[in-house]
Structures are given as structure tokens and as C-alpha cells.
Amino acid sequence: MQDLLDSLFPAVDAIPHNWRLEAPLEQRDYLVNGQLRRWEGPLATVRSPVWLKENGDERQGVLGSAPLLDAETALSALDAAVNAYDKGRGAWPNMRVAQRIAHVETFLGLMREQRTAVVKLLMWEIGKNLKDSEKEFDRTCDYIVDTINALKDLDRRSSRFELEQGTLGQIRRAPLGVALCMGPYNYPLNETFTTLIPALIMGNTVVFKPAKFGVLLIRPLLEAFRDSFPPGVINVIYGRGRETVSALMASGKVDVFAFIGTHKAASDLKKLHPRPHRLRAALGLDAKNPGIVLPQVDLDNAVEEALTGALSFNGQRCTALKILFVHEDVVAAFLDKFQRKLAALKPGMPWEPGVALTPLPEPGKVDYLNQLVADATAKGAQVINEGGGQSRGSFFYPALLYPVSPAMRVYHEEQFGPVVPVVPYRDLQTVIDYVLDSDYGQQLSLFGTDPATIGSLVDIFANQVGRINLNAQCQRGPDTYPFNGRKNSAEGTLSVHDALRVFSIRTLVATRFQEANKTLISEIIRNRQSSFLTTDYIF
Numbered sequence: 163m164q165d166l167l168d169s170l171f172p173a174v175d176a177i178p179h180n181w182r183l184e185a186p187l188e189q190r191d192y193l194v195n196g197q198l199r200r201w202e203g204p205l206a207t208v209r210s211p212v213w214l215k216e217n218g219d220e221r222q223g224v225l226g227s228a229p230l231l232d233a234e235t236a237l238s239a240l241d242a243a244v245n246a247y248d249k250g251r252g253a254w255p256n257m258r259v260a261q262r263i264a265h266v267e268t269f270l271g272l273m274r275e276q277r278t279a280v281v282k283l284l285m286w287e288i289g290k291n292l293k294d295s296e297k298e299f300d301r302t303c304d305y306i307v308d309t310i311n312a313l314k315d316l317d318r319r320s321s322r323f324e325l326e327q328g329t330l331g332q333i334r335r336a337p338l339g340v341a342l343c344m345g346p347y348n349y350p351l352n353e354t355f356t357t358l359i360p361a362l363i364m365g366n367t368v369v370f371k372p373a374k375f376g377v378l379l380i381r382p383l384l385e386a387f388r389d390s391f392p393p394g395v396i397n398v399i400y401g402r403g404r405e406t407v408s409a410l411m412a413s414g415k416v417d418v419f420a421f422i423g424t425h426k427a428a429s430d431l432k433k434l435h436p437r438p439h440r441l442r443a444a445l446g447l448d449a450k451n452p453g454i455v456l457p458q459v460d461l462d463n464a465v466e467e468a469l470t471g472a473l474s475f476n477g478q479r480c481t482a483l484k485i486l487f488v489h490e491d492v493v494a495a496f497l498d499k500f501q502r503k504l505a506a507l508k509p510g511m512p513w514e515p516g517v518a519l520t521p522l523p524e525p526g527k528v529d530y531l532n533q534l535v536a537d538a539t540a541k542g543a544q545v546i547n548e549g550g551g552q553s554r555g556s557f558f559y560p561a562l563l564y565p566v567s568p569a570m571r572v573y574h575e576e577q578f579g580p581v582v583p584v585v586p587y588r589d590l591q592t593v594i595d596y597v598l599d600s601d602y603g604q605q606l607s608l609f610g611t612d613p614a615t616i617g618s619l620v621d622i623f624a625n626q627v628g629r630i631n632l633n634a635q636c637q638r639g640p641d642t643y644p645f646n647g648r649k650n651s652a653e654g655t656l657s658v659h660d661a662l663r664v665f666s667i668r669t670l671v672a673t674r675f676q677e678a679n680k681t682l683i684s685e686i687i688r689n690r691q692s693s694f695l696t697t698d699y700i701f
């Protein structure tokens with residue numbers, strides 16, 4: 163392990179040419195009202211999780227800097243969005259759906275041109291490996307395509323009139339107003355765009371603040387935003403949340419709050435809004451998804467899924483399996499197989515072929531994980547894999563902890579990193595109680611082959627979490643499936659279809675089914691005197 167850690171971080175010359183960052187990126191631009199403005203105030207240093215060897219020493223890579231906007235500047239971005247929405251009278255919220263789709267398609271075309279630049283920064287800024295960084299970019303593009311198709315579908319269904327109890331009506335979805343979109347550092351592109359794009363395409367105007375890490379990777383897209391949307395429709399700000407986002411929420415001018423982060427931060431921000439009843443929220447929050455391994459089980463599959471579930475992107479996924487309950491009858495075999503598979507995961511730098519374990523972007527994260535491990539070992543657990551819990555700089559080699567008990571912090575806290583707690587159990591009721599009493603309710607995984615047990619557990623857990631995965635790890639995808647959570651884990655449901663609904667409200671134009679009204683409606687449609695009342699069919 164020592165050799166591995168000694169050789170983990172590279173010297174600059176050892177980095178393949180195409181993935182080297184030639185010079186620090188000093189970003190001063192932000193996007194307000196269709197203009198890239200230059201910020202002359204203070205900047206935040208952007209550091210990389212990748213440390214670099216230099217003269218026999220190792221130091222954290224500095225990638226550049228990003229603007230630390232003040233509250234006043236953030237509010238100017240909000241005002242641009244408010245003006246573009248213009249109380250619902252703006253060009254964007256009134257534009258025909260087909261035209262809004264055309265703008266989003268323009269953006270998608272320009273975004274695709276930035277794939278290499280964004281992928282490179284994903285690796286450098288958050289340490290995501292090349293394959294997953296490319297996947298994040300491509301999945302985001304696919305999500306945009308799927309969103310366009312889902313909206314076309316929705317619009318086609320709304321292009322007809324309905325007749326109920328003598329009332330003729332046309333129901334369409336209309337935008338809500340100004341949306342504030344904030345994403346998480348683990349999916350700084352994908353998760354942010356799964357709210358940003360639906361918000362825009364439904365006719366809302368947006369203020370977007372990138373995640374705390376994964377900031378510079380939005381820079382290559384600023385021109386694409388500027389050139390694809392009318393002024394004020396999308397505004398991009400940077401800076402500390404305390405300074406910027408608090409001011410936006412306190413202004414009362416945000417109508418929709420799309421946020422992925424901790425429930426505490428979400429609650430604090432929501433409380434700042436002076437008219438909370440007028441704030442719609444779409445929140446993706448904390449989770450502590452359990453994996454439950456039953457005594458009758460295909461152990462190889464359970465180990466395979468639990469390993470990727472717990473450790474892909476070093477466990478930094480909201481959907482990661484964050485605690486494993488394994489029946490006593492199979493726990494020895496489970497741990498043995500798990501360790502062997504874990505030992506085969508390759509540590510390294512994000513661009514190295516086949517790398518699975520990479521450095522962590524959050525400052526202080528390695529210390530926090532060390533504390534969790536120290537707490538667990540002081541209370542009777544052991545790190546049972548070779549080298550588990552060893553660290554160097556920002557890198558933490560995964561620790562497989564066993565046996566974990568309720569007295570330990572890692573039993574309760576969301577580690578969001580490469581620590582895998584395994585709890586042995588004999589009585590299934592203790593596991594059921596864990597789920598029932600948990601503050602979280604995103605997903606869980608059941609590993610087993612006995613239909614009677616699985617069937618009854620599905621019924622018990624269906625009212626506890628948003629998704630029950632059978633013999634599979636927890637995950638968000640496919641993106642057309644609902645993604646949500648109960649308790650502290652989420653507010654609202656996202657999926658390609660659901661997101662369009664989250665960022666809009668059904669609005670009905672209704673009239674008595676009488677000759678004069680029929681003529682009136684027919685004339686409006688024939689003369690194209692309304693963009694809402696129309697039977698246009700989008701192909």
C-alpha cells in the first residue's frame with residue numbers, strides 16, 4: 163500500500179499531453195442579461211483533488227480561480243431573470259413551444275462542441291474518472307434530447323380540446339416564473355441540467371449557480387448559453403452561497419427553487435423566502451441507502467452490485483449504498499468475496515485507463531472519513547481489507563468496516579465517501595426497524611432469492627423509500643423513471659417527464675359548449691390569435 167500511495171500522484175510531465183492543463187484558468191466572466199460580464203472583485207482559488215509531485219514534494223494542484231460575486235451582483239442576475247419573465251408577459255414565457263425547443267436545440271448543438279473541454283475539467287475539478295466523466299456529459303446530452311421529445315409529446319396531447327359536462331376546455335402547462343437552479347459537486351453537469359433544462363424549456367427564466375466544486379467546467383458553456391437564449395432567460399452567477407443565494411431567496415423573487423445538497427442547507431434557504439407558500443421546491447437531499455443481503459442469495463451478484471453501489475465514484479453519489487446489512491449465515495463469505503473484488507479496483511488519476519478509485523475533491527473529507535473509521539474501530543469494528551483507510555493527501559483508500567453497530571457514527575451518518583460499513587444481523591426485524599426509524603428515505607437494495615421474503619419486504623419498504631432495487635444497486639437511472647425520496651431525502655419527483663411538470667402548472671381555458679363560444683374559439687385558432695389556444699401539432 164505504501165508503494166501505491168507513493169506512486170499515486172503524478173509529476174506534471176507524467177500526465178498525458180491531452181489531459182494536461184497548460185495554464186491556470188482565471189475566470190472572471192459571469193452571464194447576466196445575455197452578456198458575459200467581467201468581475202473585477204475578489205476571486206476564489208479553484209483547487210484540484212489531484213495533487214502533483216514537484217521537487218520530491220506533493221502539493222495540491224491549483225486549477226485557477228472563479229468569481230466571488232457579491233450580493234448586489236447576484237441580485238442583478240435575478241433582476242435580469244425577473245425582467246425577462248416580466249410577470250409572465252415576457253417573450254420567453256409566451257413563446258410557442260416549438261420555438262423554445264428550437265432554442266434548446268441550438269444550445270445542445272453548441273454544448274456538444276465543448277465535450278472535451280468539459281470532460282477534462284470534470285476530471286480535474288472533481289476527480290471523476292474519464293469514463294464516468296464522458297458518461298456524465300453524454301447522459302446530460304441524452305437527457306436534453308429526451309426532454310425535448312417528452313415536451314413534444316406533452317404538447318401534442320395538449321393541442322386538443324376536451325369536452326366534459328358541457329364545458330369545452332384546453333389544458334396546457336404554463337411556466338411558474340423565475341427558477342433558481344443549483345446542483346451538487348458529484349454531478350455538477352448532469353444533476354444541475356436535469357432541473358435547469360426542464361425549467362427553461364417550460365418557459366421559466368433561470369438563475370443558475372454552479373456547484374461548490376465543478377465550477378470552471380461551466381465556463382466553456384457560457385457562450386453557448388449566451389448565444390442560444392434571449393437576454394435574461396438564463397443567467398449564471400458564481401460565489402459563496404451565503405453571500406449570493408441567501409440574498410436571492412430573501413428577495414422573495416424566486417418562484418422555483420431547484421437544489422441538490424443537504425436538507426439543512428435547503429431548509430435554511432427556504433426559510434429566507436418571505437412568502438414560502440409561493441415558493442415551489444424541487445430538492446434532492448441526503449440519503450443513507452441500505453443494501454440488505456438475505457440468507458438465501460446469489461452472493462456473487464450481491465457482492466458485485468454492493469461493491470459498485472458503495473464505491474463507484476468513491477461512494478460520492480447520493481444513491482450510493484451507504485450501509486450494508488448482511489445476514490450472519492452469509493456474512494463471512496460475503497466479506498471474503500467483497501474484499502477480493504475491492505482489492506481489484508484500480509486506484510489512480512482520473513485519466514488513467516481502468517481507474518476506479520480517485521482522489522476526493524472536498525477539503526477536510528479525508529479527515530472526516532478517518533474520524534468515522536477511528537470512531538468505529540474504537541467501538542469494536544475492524545477495517546478488514548488490506549490497506550483500508552490509508553490515505554495520502556486527498557486520496558483515501560476504501561475502508562471495509564466490520565462489524566458495525568448502532569453505537570457507531572457511521573451507522574447513522576451519510577459518509578458520502580469510500581467507507582463501507584457492514585452490519586451483521588440475525589433477526590430481519592432489526593433491519594426493518596433501521597429503515598423505519600431512519601431519517602432518510604431515498605432508495606434501498608434487497609439481495610435475495612426467496613420470493614416469500616422478498617415479496618413481504620417489498621410491501622414493508624414500499625411506504626419507506628422511493629425505489630426498491632431487487633438484486634441491484636441503487637441508482638437514479640434510467641432517467642425516464644421517477645427519482646425522488648421520502649423524509650429528509652427529497653422534495654418532489656424528477657424524471658424526464660416529471661421535471662416538465664415540476665417546472666410548470668396546468669392552466670385551463672374553459673367555456674360553455676355553445677355556438678357563440680365555439681365560433682369564438684375556432685376564430686382564434688384559425689387566425690392564430692393566441693399561442694396558448696392553438697391546435698398546432700409539433701412533429
Ligand code: G3H
Pocket residue numbers: 348349353478479480481636637638639
Ligand atoms: O448523486 C446522486 C445522483 O443522482 C445519482 O445518480 O445513481 O445515476 O449515479 P446515479
